[in-house]
Amino acid sequence: MTIRAAADGSALGNPGPAGWAWYVDDTCWAAGGWKHATNNQAELTAVLQFFRATAHLDDDLLILCDSQYVINCVTKWLPGWKRKGWRKADGKPVMNVELLQEIDAELPGRRYRFEWVKGHANHPLNEAADARARAVSEAYQRRATVPVGPGFVRAGDGAVERPAETRLFAARSEEAITVAAVAPPASLFDFDEPSSGQSDGADTIDVIVTLSAAEFERLAARARTRGVRPAQVLRDLI
Numbered sequence: 001m002t003i004r005a006a007a008d009g010s011a012l013g014n015p016g017p018a019g020w021a022w023y024v025d026d027t028c029w030a031a032g033g034w035k036h037a038t039n040n041q042a043e044l045t046a047v048l049q050f051f052r053a054t055a056h057l058d059d060d061l062l063i064l065c066d067s068q069y070v071i072n073c074v075t076k077w078l079p080g081w082k083r084k085g086w087r088k089a090d091g092k093p094v095m096n097v098e099l100l101q102e103i104d105a106e107l108p109g110r111r112y113r114f115e116w117v118k119g120h121a122n123h124p125l126n127e128a129a130d131a132r133a134r135a136v137s138e139a140y141q142r143r144a145t146v147p148v149g150p151g152f153v154r155a156g157d158g159a160v161e162r163p164a165e166t167r168l169f170a171a172r173s174e175e176a177i178t179v180a181a182v183a184p185p186a187s188l189f190d191f192d193e194p195s196s197g198q199s200d201g202a203d204t205i206d207v208i209v210t211l212s213a214a215e216f217e218r219l220a221a222r223a224r225t226r227g228v229r230p231a232q233v234l235r236d237l238i
Contacts, residue, residue, distance in 0.1 A: 003057070006064040006117070006125035007050055009042025010133040012141055018042045019136025021149070022050035023129040030149040032210065033136040042133060043067040044099045047074065051106035053152040061112040066119030066126055075114055078104060209234065 003024060011018040019033035020042040030053060033042065047063060047070055054061060065071050078100060081087065086094045086101070094100065117123045119130065132149065139146045211219065219230050 002060040002062050004062045006129035007046035008129035008133045009039055009046050010137040011039040011042055012137050014039045017137045017140035019133040020046040021129045021132035022046050028153050030151050031132045031136045035140050043070045048103050063114050064117045064125055066117050071114045
């Protein structure tokens with residue numbers, strides 16, 4: 001089976017309030033963003049997060065992008081940059097190298113291909129991803145609630161839990177970390193106070209965590225040391 005998804009990004013002012021999104025259908029999509037980032041960072045992150053969201057699957061992936069930069073980075077330039085120590089032909093450092101290294105780490109064993117689509121040309125999947133990425137960038141601009149989406153949910157998968165990593169969004173901003181609880185609404189500080197009449201563990205709460213690149217790397221490094229997933233380390237910290 002081939003999973004067909006669009007990946008897109010938005011940055012108001014470029015750089016400025018930014019959002020990324022990948023979209024399969026109205027029940028299967030995710031988005032996130034930062035208070036300050038570039039459009040290229042948002043576009044790359046959309047692809048990265050889609051790879052992470054489908055890491056537990058063995059399906060072929062078809063990723064639709066309106067960014068030639070992203071497609072060329074992953075399919076043409078990345079191997080050469082990696083061989084040269086993440087430097088370009090002129091010896092200058094590669095832009096967005098941390099994101100590219102994270103994408104590179106997701107590629108082994110994956111079956112994927114990219115397809116370029118023209119942006120803002122009424123392509124249904126591209127328009128849906130673009131609208132969600134822009135909604136995130138506008139939410140950061142207004143300091144409003146960020147619409148993050150349901151994550152990867154596919155009909156027929158039953159009650160299988162999505163990989164926890166899909167709920168960890170690595171931020172490329174030096175600004176404040178944002179922690180929010182969603183569906184059902186709750187404060188992080190209410191976790192030790194279950195509702196009356198409910199036993200411990202009766203409910204689950206999804207927590208969306210936005211981290212700086214350095215913070216995410218520290219979390220991932222601690223997880224590698226322990227041989228667990230980053231989400232498990234985060235749960236232990238909470």
